[in-house]
Amino acid sequence: MKHVIALDVGGTGMKAALAGADGTLLYEARRPTGRERGTAAVVETILGFAADLRDAGRERFGSTALAAGVAVPGIVDETTGIATYSANLGWRDLPLRTLLSERLGGVPVALGHDVRTGGLAEGRIGAGRDADRFLFVPLGTGIAGAIGTGGRIEAGAHGSAGEIGHIVVRPGGRRCGCGQLGCLEAVASAAAVGRDWAEVCGDPQAGAVDCAKAVESGDARAQEVWQGAVDALADGLTTALTLLDPHTIIIGGGLAEAGATLFAPLREAVRARVTFQHLPSIVPAALGDAAGCLGAGLLAWDLLATEVTA
Template sequence: MRHVIALDVGGTGMKAALVGADGSLLYEARRETGRARGPEAVVEAVLAFAGELAEEGARRFGEPPAAAGVAVPGIVDEARGTAVFSANIGWRDVPFRALLGERLGVPVALGHDLRCGGLAEGRLGAAHGVDRFLFIALGTGIAAGIGIEGRIEPGAGGASGEIGHIVVRPGGIPCGCGQRGCLERYASASAVGLAWARAGGGPGATAADCARAVRAGDEAAGAVWQQAVDILADGLLTALTLLDPAAIVVGGGLAEAGDTLFVPLREAVGERIAFQNRPEIVPARLGDTAGCLGAGLLAWDLLAGSAGRDHTRRTEVTA
């Protein structure tokens, strides 16, 4: 059976799969990233894991993989096939496409992990059939993928979708990006956890703890949660005004709160809309497999190619 290798490399773990032409997961595996051993060791772990997957595919299906797709965090230069920088892992200018191509002997597509997640949600998940959507991940930080007519838009410099760094409270909390008052400093899962810890949740409190307290009727937790929802709605209104998406797909840790998040968020966005289109606001469907699936889709897109377009760029932007 014809198949491709898909790898989603995270700060703590790697998810991998053999993916069929229809996007089906034919085989799945996971490994620790091992970042404590240093960036060079992580790169070697990725290469070794890909080699294991190639052997597994040959054993299961009687033929080698047709291609490989890899999703990585940080700054990604898809045109050169290079992982430019990752603060979490510590690597710089890793030529993954060349390294994996040499190890596996097949074409390799490299993409950004968040945009790969959006790619998968657009083709296989919650935004399937939607021409224009925003995929937003509410985790340690906040980032987004912009889906436009069957592709995920990377921007001129590969940094589109950085909605977490929209300034929603000018002069507010300092952000690691150098600005003050960024959206992710108020409405990410980590920000909600910190706010709830200060407001009564105690040291080590998380956003999930805050959500549980909200459901239990805790007024202090309710105030923390509503502030985050209101500020998130402020940020989304800017995105609606600029992008006019038909749907907003929300994933990441905060989305696991379910209706505790989605009911007040839909209401808060609705209250802010003036002339803007009112989008559907829906939870992501693919969970933590989205990035891996997206990497597989990149590999299939690489094989398919596109008339009149450079295939190395298509791997990053086509959905």
């Protein structure tokens, strides 16, 4: 059976699969990234996992994977296949595509940014499959974005298109990890909500999930923290829709799991802000934590299609 290797590398763990031509995940596996052992060990773990997936394909389907798609965090040059920088995994200018292709016996390898890769899957087979233009925004420890047009994701001139988390929505506000003050990520990510709620409720272990539960129970303090994050997110999304005019905004990540507790006030806040702009559909992501792996498979099949037509 024809298949490709799909690998989604995270800061602490990796999700992988063998994917069929229709995008179906035929075999799935997970493995720790092992970043506590250092960058060299992380790279070897990635290469070894890919090789194990190749062997699993031979054993199960009697054939070798035709290609591999890999999604990684940080800054990625998808044209050269170099993982330029990852704070989580500690590498700089890593020729990951070349290393993987060599380990896999020369099969072609596509390398993608983790959020853009997840956005590709959401756009083609997930919540954005009926939208010709969409913006995918995962709300987790940070806030990132992927701009989808015509079934493809826009990487930008330097591989950093879609970084909505670093739109300044509260000038002079909390310092962001990027160095700016008042970035969307610094005030509306799951990490930011959790930090604010922990400070208000006095429990240092409290997080964004706890804040959402407190909102649902009618806690006025939690509602104030939550609404502050929703308003900041609405400001950021309004800027994005003004520039991009998307048909659909897809919200994923941990905060999206709050369901109507997030989406009802967020839709209303965005509606209150638009003037001449067209109000987009704001919907939850559909693929969950499988999006990166599914997208990596799509990258691999796209690479093969490009080679055939080249």
